[in-house]
Amino acid sequence: MGQQLPVVSLFSGAGGLDLAVERADAQPFEPSDAGTGLLKVSVATDYNEPALQTLRANFAEVATLSGDIRKVSTEQILETAGLRPADPVLVVGGPPCTPFSKSGFWLEQKRESRDPNASLLDEYVRVVRESRPESFILENVQGLTYKTHKEQFERLLKSLGELGYNPQWKVLLAADYGVPQLRRRVFVVGRRDGKKFEFPEPTHSGWSERDRKIDLDKIPHVTAAKAFTDLPVPESVSLDEIVDGQYGELASEIPPGQNYLWHTDRYGGRNRFEWRSRYWTFLLRLDPSRPSTTLQAQPGPWVGPFHWENVRNSMGEERARRLRVNEMLRLMSFPDDFKIDGVRAEVQRQLGNAVPLGLGKAVVRALMLQLGHISDGETSAATLFS
DSSP states (O other), X not given: OOOOEEEEXXXXXXXXXXXXXXXXXXXXXXXXXXXXXXXXXXXXXXSOHHHHHHHHHHOTTOEEEESOGGGSOHXXXXXXXXXXXXXXXXXXXXXXXXXXXXXXXXXXXHHTTOOGGGGHHHHHHXXXXXXXXXXXXXXXXXXXXXXXXXXXXXXXXXXXXXXTOOOEEEEEXXXXXXXXXXXXXXXXXXXXXXXXXOOOOOSEEOOOXXXXXXXXXXXXXXXXXXXXXXXXXXXXXXXXXXXXXXXXXXXXXXXXTOOXXXXXXXXXXXXXXXXXXXXXXXXXXXXXXXXXXXXXXXOOTTBSOBOSSEEEOTTSOEEEEOOOHHHHHHHTTOOTTOOOOSOHHHHHHHXXXXXXXXXXXXXXXXXXXXXXXXXXXXXXXXXXXX
């Protein structure tokens, strides 16, 4: 193996993009394949200490910086990595998506795009400007592209464009790249040489809530049932997995792939809710024959997706079940041996905020191919899934 190419990771979180970086030259769709180590994350930054603990547990050789990025200089970031300006081949990062997410959109400051965390986009631009990487990848929730945030998004693109990087952006569906999850993320990618980045073509196809067209020449979307294949079954059910309480009985009666709408006057359940009176994820159950819906980072007690199978509570009553950690890892296409400490809610928060490995790897790999750092000699997707 030759010299590893250095990467700076900002807003690293649980390390979804960091995994994608270090496995970019591995076989597509194979989370267990760590590749040859072409790229190396030299420094990872985040203000959330539990996230940095996750990074340290899974990236033992990566230097980490803890703190508010608004108070951490680019010079400090580069010094921690042992780099100088223009050394990084890549800067990656996903500024916290809270200001642009649908979650909490009832808050006036979010509807009017006044969330102070939105300024973190400017901090990302600042690090790119001062570190002068060969390329960058920024990812965020699709909401960043909505009309509500038009001014901020256009400022981001303009600022990166003025640096000569010719930023290109696109909303990608994770399921279209082999991830068993219908999760949409926006990626902004630029090259220091100003050449236009071409986003990778989807490798998989299937119907989603917005697209009922299926490309039969592509691999079918990976289903939740296929993702969970061969996972061990615990001897007992953990109490925090059981969906009990006010809506526990109603949730257990909802068929796979359905949500609270099952219990309206238009479906076969109990007539307990008004039509379209709740969010889509309320009491949502996974459909084993389709990819999962988006894994929520901070779900309420009645927010799915829940597993399609029921379990029994201490009274022997059937109840829906929340997803287990190993199932969430599979839905994010993370390796089974990925380590995250903490209670179940903390694990889901970190994974729900992360970039699915398969999606991130597709973008990083395409960029490295176009920059000439790797050649397109890997086994094709069709061969892998034949």
